[in-house]
Amino acid sequence: MESIFMNYKTTNISDVNVWFKATSVDEFPDDGGVCVKYKNKQIAVFNFQRKGGWYACQNVCPHKFEMVLSRGIVGDHNGIPKVACPMHKKTFSLETGENLNGDLDAIAIYPVKIENNFVYIGFSE
Amino acid sequence: MKTILVIGNGMVGYKFCEKFVAKDASKNFKLIVFGEEPRPAYNRVHLSEFFENGDAKALEMAPRNWYEENEIELITNEMVTNIDRASKTITTLKGKSYGYDYLVLATGSSAFVPSIQGIEKQGVFVYRTIEDLEAILAYADGIKKNASSKPKAAVLGGGLLGLEAAKAVMDMGLEPHVVEFATKLMPRQLDIRSSKVLQSKLENLGINIHLGKATNQILGNAAITGLEFGASDKIDVEMLVISAGIRPRDELGNACGLQMGERGGIVVNNKMQTSDPDIYAIGEVALYNNMIFGLVAPGYEMADVAAEQLLGNSDKLMSEAIDMSTKLKLIGVDVASFGEPFMPVQMGHSILFENKTKDLYKRINVSHDGKKLLGGILIGDVSDYNMFHQIYLNGMPIPENAEELILGSRNEGGSSFGSSMDLPDTAQVCSCERISKGTICDSIKNGVCNSLEDVIAMTKATTNCGGCKPMVVDLVNQTLKSLGKEVKENICDHFGYTRQELYSILKIKKIATFNEALDACGNGGGCEICKPLVASIFASLYNDTANKEVAIQDSNDRFLANIQRNGTYSVVPRIPGGEITPDKLMAIGQVGKKYNLYTKITGGQRIDLFGAQLNDLPAIWKELIDAGFESGHAYGKSLRTVKSCVGSSWCRYGLDESVGFAIALENRYKGLRSPHKIKGGVSGCIRECAEARGKDFGLIAVEGGWNLYVCGNGGATPKHAILLAEQIDNATCMKYLDRFLMYYIRTAAPLMRTATWLDKLEGGIEQLKNIVINDSLNLAIELEEEMQFLVEAYKCEWKQAIENDEMKSRFKHFVNSEESDNNMAFVPMRDQYMPKPWGN
Ligand code: SRM
Ligand SMILES: Cc1cc2nc3c(=O)[nH]c(=O)nc-3n(C[C@H](O)[C@H](O)[C@H](O)COP(=O)(O)OP(=O)(O)OC[C@H]3O[C@@H](n4cnc5c(N)ncnc54)[C@H](O)[C@@H]3O)c2cc1C
Ligand code: SF4
Ligand code: FES
Numbered sequence: 001m002e003s004i005f006m007n008y009k010t011t012n013i014s015d016v017n018v019w020f021k022a023t024s025v026d027e028f029p030d031d032g033g034v035c036v037k038y039k040n041k042q043i044a045v046f047n048f049q050r051k052g053g054w055y056a057c058q059n060v061c062p063h064k065f066e067m068v069l070s071r072g073i074v075g076d077h078n079g080i081p082k083v084a085c086p087m088h089k090k091t092f093s094l095e096t097g098e099n100l101n102g103d104l105d106a107i108a109i110y111p112v113k114i115e116n117n118f119v120y121i122g123f124s125e
Numbered sequence: 126m127k128t129i130l131v132i133g134n135g136m137v138g139y140k141f142c143e144k145f146v147a148k149d150a151s152k153n154f155k156l157i158v159f160g161e162e163p164r165p166a167y168n169r170v171h172l173s174e175f176f177e178n179g180d181a182k183a184l185e186m187a188p189r190n191w192y193e194e195n196e197i198e199l200i201t202n203e204m205v206t207n208i209d210r211a212s213k214t215i216t217t218l219k220g221k222s223y224g225y226d227y228l229v230l231a232t233g234s235s236a237f238v239p240s241i242q243g244i245e246k247q248g249v250f251v252y253r254t255i256e257d258l259e260a261i262l263a264y265a266d267g268i269k270k271n272a273s274s275k276p277k278a279a280v281l282g283g284g285l286l287g288l289e290a291a292k293a294v295m296d297m298g299l300e301p302h303v304v305e306f307a308t309k310l311m312p313r314q315l316d317i318r319s320s321k322v323l324q325s326k327l328e329n330l331g332i333n334i335h336l337g338k339a340t341n342q343i344l345g346n347a348a349i350t351g352l353e354f355g356a357s358d359k360i361d362v363e364m365l366v367i368s369a370g371i372r373p374r375d376e377l378g379n380a381c382g383l384q385m386g387e388r389g390g391i392v393v394n395n396k397m398q399t400s401d402p403d404i405y406a407i408g409e410v411a412l413y414n415n416m417i418f419g420l421v422a423p424g425y426e427m428a429d430v431a432a433e434q435l436l437g438n439s440d441k442l443m444s445e446a447i448d449m450s451t452k453l454k455l456i457g458v459d460v461a462s463f464g465e466p467f468m469p470v471q472m473g474h475s476i477l478f479e480n481k482t483k484d485l486y487k488r489i490n491v492s493h494d495g496k497k498l499l500g501g502i503l504i505g506d507v508s509d510y511n512m513f514h515q516i517y518l519n520g521m522p523i524p525e526n527a528e529e530l531i532l533g534s535r536n537e538g539g540s541s542f543g544s545s546m547d548l549p550d551t552a553q554v555c556s557c558e559r560i561s562k563g564t565i566c567d568s569i570k571n572g573v574c575n576s577l578e579d580v581i582a583m584t585k586a587t588t589n590c591g592g593c594k595p596m597v598v599d600l601v602n603q604t605l606k607s608l609g610k611e612v613k614e615n616i617c618d619h620f621g622y623t624r625q626e627l628y629s630i631l632k633i634k635k636i637a638t639f640n641e642a643l644d645a646c647g648n649g650g651g652c653e654i655c656k657p658l659v660a661s662i663f664a665s666l667y668n669d670t671a672n673k674e675v676a677i678q679d680s681n682d683r684f685l686a687n688i689q690r691n692g693t694y695s696v697v698p699r700i701p702g703g704e705i706t707p708d709k710l711m712a713i714g715q716v717g718k719k720y721n722l723y724t725k726i727t728g729g730q731r732i733d734l735f736g737a738q739l740n741d742l743p744a745i746w747k748e749l750i751d752a753g754f755e756s757g758h759a760y761g762k763s764l765r766t767v768k769s770c771v772g773s774s775w776c777r778y779g780l781d782e783s784v785g786f787a788i789a790l791e792n793r794y795k796g797l798r799s800p801h802k803i804k805g806g807v808s809g810c811i812r813e814c815a816e817a818r819g820k821d822f823g824l825i826a827v828e829g830g831w832n833l834y835v836c837g838n839g840g841a842t843p844k845h846a847i848l849l850a851e852q853i854d855n856a857t858c859m860k861y862l863d864r865f866l867m868y869y870i871r872t873a874a875p876l877m878r879t880a881t882w883l884d885k886l887e888g889g890i891e892q893l894k895n896i897v898i899n900d901s902l903n904l905a906i907e908l909e910e911e912m913q914f915l916v917e918a919y920k921c922e923w924k925q926a927i928e929n930d931e932m933k934s935r936f937k938h939f940v941n942s943e944e945s946d947n948n949m950a951f952v953p954m955r956d957q958y959m960p961k962p963w964g965n
Contacts, residue, residue, distance in 0.1 A: 004948070006298045023940045031639075031650075032676025034940035042939075042948070050640060050650045060948070066692045067938075067948045071680050075652030077618070084653030086680030086688055091653065105177055105296065 004065060007041055008058035008108035009124075010097060016111060016122035025117045033083070035059050035070035036121060043110060043121055044070035044083070046094065051081050054112040055094035056121050061085045062105040069107070127154050127226040129435065130215060132205045132377065134160030136169055137408030137424035138231030139186045144432040146195040151436060156197045157223060159215075161204040162254060165189050170421055170589060173293050175258050184255075208381040210401055227403050227435060230378060230391060231428075234371040234409040234417070239281075243343030249365045252290045261366065265297045268363045275300050278364035279352055281340065283310040285453060287368035291332050292455050294366060302333045302360060304340060304352060314451060314462035318479060319502045322486040326458050326505070329484075329962075335360070373410045373417055386412040395443040397431040405431045413443060421589065422556040423447045429559065448556065450514050452507060452592050459507040464500025464517040465490055473499050478531045480505075487531040489513070491523070498523050498530070511554075511596040512545065519552050545599045546607075554596050557589035562600060569604045577601045616875065617654040620647045624800065624875050628662050637663060639677045657682070658875050661762055664798030665870045668918035671761070672925050672932050681760035684936065685923055686742055689735060691949050691960035694742060696722070696734040697759035698749050699795060702769040702787035702807075703730030712752035720745055723957045729766035729804070731757060736958070738945045742936045746923045755795070755921040762876070763798045764805070767791035768816065772809030772826070779809035781826035786855060787815070790824075793859065794866065796919045800873040800882075803866065804838070818846045821879040822862055830854050835865055835893070836883040844880040847890050850898060863912040864897045864905055 042059035111122035236251035283305030309320035384400035390412030433441035450463035485505035550563030656677035686694035769787030773779030806817030817823025837846025950961035
């Protein structure tokens with residue numbers, strides 16, 4: 001199980017070596033997410049229009065190791081954008097990956113940029 | 126002005142400073158603190174969090190400028206090497222000396238390193254400081270880089286700390302092996318049975334456990350390659366973390382001739398004075414009652430006592446008995462032990478509960494007269510720990526049948542007995558900060574605090590180990606309530622209204638999208654609580670299906686299917702009243718076979734097909750719809766099923782045609798979204814084979830018509846439905862049901878079934894009868910019209926979804942690939958299969 005997590009490390013914008021062209025902006029529901037495949041990674045990407053932001057994180061939930069976070073509801077908690085896992089509603093900050101309503105491991109966060117109506121996710125490798 | 130030197134800036138040394146400067150009289154003293162570590166005191170209890178974020182600052186007890194602001198001189202990176210009691214001076218490693226009036230020794234302890242051959246090899250570590258962790262991380266990175274498969278690491282010691290270290294090692298990406306000399310885990314806290322339950326949980330998590338192993342030798346040349354237990358008994362590991370106990374760092378005290386314990390530790394009295402009255406010792410270096418306490422709470426009490434004593438408050442003495450109760454804070458493993466976990470027969474008897482399939486174990490030890498709780502062990506479910514702990518600490522009375530303590534606690538969430546408000550005011554709720562129930566409740570009663578945040582800021586309760594949080598929350602809420610400051614049951618931070626209020630607002634303002642709702646009467650970006658709730662209100666107002674605004678739906682509604690344990694979904698076509706033709710049965714069979722779905726008859730008289738991949742859902746539903754099925758809304762907070770018995774068409778006792786009526790009702794209310802799910806039942810006679818009185822609405826045929834019952838349910842808190850009307854005909858039944866259901870939908874709180882709603886309805890069933898039958902609120906017509914509108918607006922949302930390409934496109938696992946999730950694993954079960962069990 002834990003080997004899944006080794007696959008995901010928070011990537012800062014300064015560490016980005018590859019901007020992966022994932023999909024068109026039109027594929028996204030308003031204020032919702034989709035799952036993007038990049039090499040052997042599953043990345044949840046969210047169009048949080050209401051807050052004017054795009055966010056990406058690992059798709060796997062550290063609670064029960066299922067690939068489901070992209071199907072979660074986005075929202076905010078004291079202004080921090082977050083996603084709630086659809087399985088048991090654990091919530092994670094989309095800025096730091098921190099588990100906001102428990103003490104699960106933080107999830108990995110990736111940078112996102114939008115160019116010409118396309119969504120790019122930043123990876124170090 | 127007198128000078129106090131504090132040697133050691135760990136958790137307890139810091140707490141001493143905090144307690145000391147909080148008192149006015151401290152102005153007459155100068156505090157100088159020496160710490161050997163490079164940084165100010167940090168929270169060692171949460172040391173493992175450093176692995177997660179590498180953020181040492183986050184662990185600080187207080188930032189450096191706190192010491193300045195309080196006029197404490199903090200000298201870090203400075204080890205004290207000598208105490209000269211005659212001249213009352215100390216010397217540091219860097220050769221400086223300082224004079225003192227009083228000394229406080231808070232030098233803590235170090236990890237005990239057993240003398241095993243080869244212990245000096247590279248790759249052998251202890252687990253105590255941030256520097257230890259940094260070294261472990263760096264070494265783990267090195268061996269991972271050079272390895273072809275996952276490297277293994279051992280932890281020596283299966284106690285509280287060893288298990289924490291093992292989890293940390295696992296999180297670093299190594300294969301963890303715990304090696305314990307005793308034949309059980311956490312030998313000081315657990316009995317053999319609970320150790321076995323814990324072992325099974327940890328093994329499921331991926332932590333390997335080796336019990337009853339004495340390590341003879343550490344193998345390898347320069348670096349460790351393995352551990353040897355016996356001649357042919359060894360394991361290969363590339364790293365070892367030693368967690369075999371602690372040894373007090375008493376060398377300073379020993380060298381200057383203070384009285385020492387036989388096995389180390391500086392002896393103190395109940396004022397925390399050592400054999401030299403001007404020298405105090407606190408924390409893990411102090412031997413009190415012939416014991417070293419490896420826990421932070423007794424250390425904090427010692428810090429408080431020493432501070433008070435030095436300021437001349439000689440009444441403040443250390444408690445006689447020290448509470449050693451503990452809760453393991455490993456994620457995914459709940460373990461707690463309190464009081465006397467093992468029970469010598471002469472003191473009392475034990476009551477055990479064990480459920481191996483669920484890895485649950487509970488043991489309580491009760492005095493022979495059955496009146497006192499003396500201790501216990503909890504594995505798997507520790508929700509009652511705080512309450513048990515308080516009952517034990519305060520010697521509170523327990524139920525006459527003590528087993529109710531562990532067997533009666535299966536109610537949802539809540540504990541089986543008493544409330545935290547029953548505790549005496551002196552009960553210590555937060556043992557780390559020594560905050561009593563009285564302090565918490567009084568802070569609210571006297572108006573100093575108005576919320577949980579206030580209480581935490583003022584008392585620091587919950588900020589250390591956090592174990593007391595549920596109880597503190599409860600006390601705060603209960604006290605607020607008792608003052609009439611009822612914490613209004615607002616939906617969440619984004620809407621300052623109850624569900625009923627929001628329902629009216631959205632209705633009056635004709636608001637129909639979530640963002641409009643936020644703009645009109647909410648704030649922020651919404652969350653997982655308000656979004657599905659607003660979606661449900663829209664459905665009740667306009668019969669919007671879940672296809673309209675997918676991202677505000679609960680996940681099950683978003684994909685029109687229930688998510689299962691492994692991220693697959695279930696498919697439940699509607700089978701009204703449970704009646705089905707052989708052709709339709711075959712159609713379901715074919716779909717099940719084609720998509721390899723696990724098939725089961727549900728408790729709601731229909732068929733559930735499990736294990737469908739997200740990508741396959743539209744095709745599966747297309748086939749079912751073509752065969753004449755509709756969505757069963759098994760995923761929604763909506764009408765589920767109207768269960769029927771076979772009734773008068775076949776049954777020799779039947780008084781009316783129950784199946785036909787059940788089908789009519791199910792078709793009328795199908796798709797109806799509501800605060801919680803709604804179920805119905807129709808029985809052909811009082812033998813009640815359809816269990817109608819276990820439903821939100823139920824009909825039983827009697828001579829002269831139907832008896833209509835409402836507000837029953839099975840589930841966690843079963844309730845029989847209550848008679849609303851007698852001997853009524855089909856049309857009247859429907860009319861009353863329209864009114865009843867619509868009124869419930871308008872007024873219930875989120876996720877409140879009809880039974881709880883009726884409990885809270887002022888006037889109860891009589892009031893409901895007045896509203897539904899006598900139309901006392903003059904609402905009947907309106908309610909009926911609203912229901913009629915919803916009935917007419919019904920659409921099968923699955924049909925809608927597969928006929929619209931844009932709607933259909935959401936049923937994909939990846940947005941940029943047609944593949945399905947490759948992380949899923951299935952295992953065979955009987956003639957079908959199931960998802961691979963979760964690790965914990
Ligand atoms: C499939 C089924 C069990 C079975 O194999 O028989 C089932 C399965 C689930 N039940 Fe149930 N319940 C099923 C009949 C029942 C019954 C029996 C009945 O309806 O006669 C009850 C007790 C009666 C009642 O509800 O009053 C029942 C009481 C619950 C409860 C507790 C409700 C309560 O008020 O306490 C939940 C939890 C909830 O809804 O919050 C629940 C929730 C669930 C969920 C939806 C949990 C979830 O979110 O994953 C399960 C998912 C099913 C799925 O994926 O399709 N299920 N569940 C039954 C489906 C019936 C159907 O055809 O729709
Ligand atoms: C990983 C881990 C998890 C833990 N989890 C829990 C838990 O869940 N619950 C619980 O109650 N307890 C827990 N503990 C134990 C708890 O951390 C200790 O009880 C507590 O830290 C003791 O505080 P102390 O100040 O006595 O000692 P320490 O925190 O060890 O502080 C002593 C300080 O003195 C310094 N020092 C020593 N000698 C000198 C000298 N000669 N000159 C200058 N400085 C000196 C040391 O470098 C050290 O910084 C845990 C401990 C660890 C390591
Ligand atoms: S309730 Fe039982 S006895 Fe009565 S009609 Fe139904 S099946 Fe027959
Ligand atoms: S799997 Fe994500 S919260 Fe449980």
